[in-house]
Amino acid sequence: DVKVTQSSRYLVKRTGEKVFLECVQDMDHENMFWYRQDPGLGLRLIYFSYDVKMKEKGDIPEGYSVSREKKERFSLILESASTNQTSMYLCASSLWRGTSPLHFGNGTRLTVT
């Protein structure tokens, strides 16, 4: 069974801090994704990666960056956290680009004060 592990379930950070959210998958999936989930807005794609060291912007990349140095690990970076980045962050992975289902981690609820 695919396991996608996010490093923290809950995180509280201060405005202006640099924040790292880590995600690891154990099924050798090619693709990895970062979404944020807000009430009434569904899941919005921040960044995705279809290969090591490759990244593509999603719909809301502003204020975020990502890193994929190894196939199993995809990190989301908030360069300077702001209160409007308070949200639930979901990492996901999939086997193939375009048709495979996404396997999600349990999410990280980030609060920026």
Next chain:
Amino acid sequence: GQQVMQIPQYQHVQEGEDFTTYCNSSTTLSNIQWYKQRPGGHPVFLIQLVKSGEVKKQKRLTFQFGEAKKNSSLHITATQTTDVGTYFCAGFGTDSWGKLQFGAGTQVVVTP
């Protein structure tokens, strides 16, 4: 850009009743996926539809993909308390390969 819209946003259902949630895209989709997120949980993949007009069933759940591949629906019969959660549709646009666009979801509350 591609947008995926779901209606209704909320659905209150009496146990045993049927209901349908709808998903509409502004552009043609190459395929559509449905996910369920239980309260406090993460989205879990339910099914994928690929062909125009395709209908698939999972027990009491019936999924349909429109002929024009721009809309989809999920119909649940004889709703049970285990159906509580938020149902998301998500589609790959024909020109946005790799970018799965999610709808805002339909939150389902079941009254015993």
